[in-house]
Amino acid sequence: AQSVTQLDSQVPVFEEAPVELRCNYSSSVSVYLFWYVQYPNQGLQLLLKYLSGSTLVKGINGFEAEFNKSQTSFHLRKPSVHISDTAEYFCAVTRNTGGFKTIFGAGTRLFVKA
Amino acid sequence: GAVVSQHPSRVICKSGTSVKIECRSLDFQATTMFWYRQFPKQSLMLMATSNEGSKATYEQGVEKDKFLINHASLTLSTLTVTSAHPEDSSFYICSARDRISGHLNTEAFFGQGTRLTVV
Numbered sequence: 001a002q003s004v005t006q007l008d009s010q011v012p013v014f015e016e017a018p019v020e021l022r023c024n025y026s027s028s029v030s031v032y033l034f035w036y037v038q039y040p041n042q043g044l045q046l047l048l049k050y051l052s053g054s055t056l057v058k059g060i061n062g063f064e065a066e067f068n069k070s071q072t073s074f075h076l077r078k079p080s081v082h083i084s085d086t087a088e089y090f091c092a093v094t095r096n097t098g099g100f101k102t103i104f105g106a107g108t109r110l111f112v113k114a
Numbered sequence: 115g116a117v118v119s120q121h122p123s124r125v126i127c128k129s130g131t132s133v134k135i136e137c138r139s140l141d142f143q144a145t146t147m148f149w150y151r152q153f154p155k156q157s158l159m160l161m162a163t164s165n166e167g168s169k170a171t172y173e174q175g176v177e178k179d180k181f182l183i184n185h186a187s188l189t190l191s192t193l194t195v196t197s198a199h200p201e202d203s204s205f206y207i208c209s210a211r212d213r214i215s216g217h218l219n220t221e222a223f224f225g226q227g228t229r230l231t232v233v
Contacts, residue, residue, distance in 0.1 A: 034221075043120070043207055043226040044158075090157060094222070100211060102148065102222055106157045 002027035002093050006105035014113050015083055021076040021108045023091030031093040033074040034102070035065055038088045047089075050074060061085070086112045116142045118210050120225030127198055127232055135193045135228045137208030143188035144210035148222065149181075152205040164191040198232040205229050
């Protein structure tokens with residue numbers, strides 16, 4: 001079975017400051033890793049994903065994440081946030097074997113202050 | 115990217131009635147669709163995996179007679195909440211995987227969600 005832990009439930013940050021949202025996972029099989037963003041009363045939008053290869057993954061809206069296999073982490077970063085980045089962010093893992101079920105972390109509320 | 119359309123986006127129903135939520139893949143075929151439930155300020159909890167032409171696989175603790183899932187075609191899966199009660203009020207989200215790429219396609223595309231309120 002796999003699990004995902006997002007270490008911070010809320011992250012307040014000032015506009016134009018850097019931010020890191022932390023994610024750790026555990027799994028007995030190989031997984032793919034994802035970060036999604038959710039705005040109020042909306043579905044999920046994919047920010048970025050790690051499948052294989054380079055451990056530094058760049059996504060949309062200036063976000064990037066680094067896969068660290070030894071620490072089983074996949075932290076999301078952005079060097080300078082905007083007010084519009086205020087949203088809920090979910091880290092997710094998908095088994096890369098039959099079924100491809102996706103398990104989500106509890107979410108991190110990013111609140112960008114002016 | 116691929117588009118998944120979920121309908122309705124909001125629904126209010128009376129306690130005891132049934133509500134059907136549709137999930138359609140608009141520009142791809144989806145052998146597998148997933149249904150999630152999200153309570154306020156919480157994460158998405160996988161309810162069931164819907165496979166075209168076969169019975170859905172439900173997660174532990176999810177009542178299959180309460181949440182009926184039908185996946186009759188490669189582009190449509192439906193979730194019916196039967197005899198709805200106020201505690202069924204939640205945000206329901208579906209996702210779908212493109213059949214063509216098979217196991218090589220690792221991304222699931224999400225619908226916009228349905229806000230169900232049972233009064």
